[in-house]
Amino acid sequence: MFLIECPWCGPRDETEFSYGGEAHIARPVGGGHDMTNAEWGHYVFHRTNPKGLHRERWVHSHGCRRWFNVVRDTVSHEFLLIYKPGEKPDLPALPKSPEPPDGPGR
């Protein structure tokens, strides 16, 4: 269970939040009417899915109901940065964590 620091409300239980997928995916200018099917498919479905640092969106659904962004390490699930919409701080240095054991992790 995460304790997530809402940029407004402070630390709250994970059950108050919802996950919103990868952050900073810009909507196509003009609604995408002039995009090819391949370009549209890339915009809608393709994500970076990294092992490591991932910029992603969360919303404080049962609190202030505001969206914000976080940088999460997808290996350790650690939240390394939390920032408001409109901001985009540099990625922090990846903390040296031991290689995860094989098989299903947490």
Add this chain to the structure above:
Amino acid sequence: MAEPRRLSSLADEPAHVAAVEAGIVMRQAPLHAMVTLRGNAGDPVFLSGVREITGCDIPTDPCRAAMTTDHAVLWMGPDEWLVVAPPEAGTDLRQRLRDRLGDDRTAVVDVGDALAIISVGGPRARDLLAKGCTLDLHPRTFRPGHCANTLLAKAQVTLHQVDAAPTFSVFVSRSFAVYLWRWMLDAGLEYGVQVLQD
């Protein structure tokens, strides 16, 4: 033809028998006038307009509430507040706010019929709420004048600590009110529950 009558969502709930020494005191609050207000906290005209009508300085710090003897303004988000006024304010509250603030840069929505307020107090009130809420309600972190949108027994609520007794106001959707009321009665059983009738 009969006049339409506003009915509490808890009108049919029976009064609970008082314990010898109640650790919990519950009361269904009267049908307050309530309005959801959205606007710019950096706009002095907005701030003074709200102050004029409610007597409260809009809280700009997250999770804080301002109160007078009969009005309250609760922080719901960086540009959103819940205004609570006595029942007799009725739908006039929305109209007075709208007249004063205009509607080009603010949103004023009457939610008086959407929410019920359960008042819960007594020496064990924190223990009762802690059974269904992940917030740290210890007085070092949650004090009179603090408020929070959160989950209580899986229901979306707004908690507002009104005084140090402690007394809390629990704002909940009308359709969840009976469920939450019964959950609280049950959760408070071990402390003894006294239900006050108006």
